[in-house]
Amino acid sequence: MTFSTFKSANKLITGQDALDYLTQALAKFNIQNPLIVTDQGVVSSGTIQHVLDLLPVSYSIYDAVKPEPELEQVQDCINFYHEKQSDAIIAVGGGSVLDIAKCTAALASQEGDIRDFIGTDQIQDRRIALIVIPTTSGTGSEVTNIAILSDAAKQMKQGIVSDYLLPDVAIVSPLMSVSCPASVTAASGVDALVHAIEAYISVNHSDITDAMALQAIELIVEYLPQAYALPSNLIAREKMATASLMAGLAFGNAGVGAVHALAYPLGGKYKMAHGVSNALMLPFVLQWNLLGCAERLSKIAQLLNLAEGNQHMANAEKLVKFLHRFCQQLHIPPGLSSFGILESDLPALAAEAIKVERLLKNNPRKLTVKDIEAIYREAY
Ligand SMILES: NC(=O)c1ccc[n+]([C@@H]2O[C@H](COP(=O)([O-])OP(=O)(O)OC[C@H]3O[C@@H](n4cnc5c(N)ncnc54)[C@H](O)[C@@H]3O)[C@@H](O)[C@H]2O)c1
Ligand SMILES: [Fe+2]
Structure with a gap:
């Protein structure tokens, strides 16, 4: 049997007035x-107020x-949920908040x-309504079945990983990330960006995830520098919010690969922010992957007007160099x-990374523990 499935949050609300949908969602459920469910950064920046002002109920x-939260935080949030006799969850935050909220619901x-x-498919049910409002662009957690x-x-x-983690409604507003x-x-x-690239070169990609990934890559390369340069640029924020969502749809269905697998131990052991660890590994893993997916990387290079002629390998190498500079410009x-x-x-890091079989199996080139160690040395 050869088929692909495509999963998403049940309803996606995007655009500058997306938050207006919240009252309808409350009524519907x-x-x-x-x-x-939120965190200190979202509260102290005042961004939470955009949501609280709209709530007609107690x-x-x-x-x-906490950023990059620990497993145990889920139980703490569940205890609080019962203590307050809550009847639904609204997550307002970055991937850390969304992942705790998804598990709690x-x-x-x-x-x-x-x-x-x-692991995969260990959750049997979800009975609590779940609305998610991302404040970073981002993890794509608003549309993935992953925490x-x-x-x-x-x-x-x-x-x-479970389809019961897919939210009922994702409200994706550019207003929420302005204070990042x-x-x-x-x-x-x-x-x-890594989600979109890894989904595009994943062995499990489909025509649907390709379309999401390529559009996300184009938007991120154009608008992430603008959002970084001028945080109040609402057009750049909106494009990034949509791109992050599309990248989430792409990788939530095609999977990510070795960049994420090698980034995981860096986050786990050294508490490095997830995006930073991915940025550090991206060019070095792609350089390794050239043999497995030069044609696809060349397609991305063409999309970004980096390609010269039809030499896939040369174009793919141009893309790798470009991504290196791109991360540098963002001061990572x-x-x-x-x-x-x-x-x-x-x-020891390589010994941990090789265990991330769930992601390594999506990668277009096979890696041994020795290969992983060599990539870490290149990235050192
Ligand atoms: N579930 C998924 O599909 C998925 C995918 C990728 C990453 N993740 C996970 O998501 C987490 C990272 O999420 P993230 O990159 O969104 O960062 P984050 O949620 O950890 O937030 C980083 C910091 O930014 C602050 N912040 C967030 N939004 C803000 C805003 N609008 N204004 C002011 N401060 C703000 C937070 O308070 C926090 O201190 C990691 O744990 C990662 O493993 C999940
Ligand atoms: Fe990620």
């Missing part, structure tokens, strides 16, 4: 006492989500420990050594 706020009505649900949480004991990021610090705009924007620190990682740590 008969929500009387929602729990707003609500509670759980604002304790799915698991608050079920028995079991969060660790029981690590990625830190496992402090194993010093790794763990994936929880520049470093968060840059890191989360590059994360979206280059090299693993800038983050205090010791060269002697690289074999």
